[in-house]
Amino acid sequence: MCVPYFYLALLFDYYYHSVNLFILLMFLAFLLGFALKRANRLKTLFLGNLCSTITSYLFFAKCTEWHFLYHPFSPEKIILLLAGVYLMPQLLGIIWGSIFAYSRRQTK
Numbered sequence: 798m799c800v801p802y803f804y805l806a807l808l809f810d811y812y813y814h815s816v817n818l819f820i821l822l823m824f825l826a827f828l829l830g831f832a833l834k835r836a837n838r839l840k841t842l843f844l845g846n847l848c849s850t851i852t853s854y855l856f857f858a859k860c861t862e863w864h865f866l867y868h869p870f871s872p873e874k875i876i877l878l879l880a881g882v883y884l885m886p887q888l889l890g891i892i893w894g895s896i897f898a899y900s901r902r903q904t905k
Contacts, residue, residue: 799845803853803879811866826883830890835898842887850880 802822809818833842854876870878 799848801853804856827886827890830887831894834891834894
């Protein structure tokens, strides 16, 4: 399933002037990175990020009324910036999942 997370976060910010969804998606990105590392499904994470970025860009490019709100950035730049920002908690989740898996193997 391909959900345009960045587009949804920008949509929520545009209509409600709130960053709550950005913060929630940061926590979900961390949990997703952790869970997919533990399940050894990092290819799924990569494909999901790629699909989400592409669909978010396509949706964001159609919303011309948003361009004045995020004026210094073009649609490509804002989506790539958000993809990079959301990659950080995923990487932290992957690292934490690796450490957790390693420590569990050591105790057995």
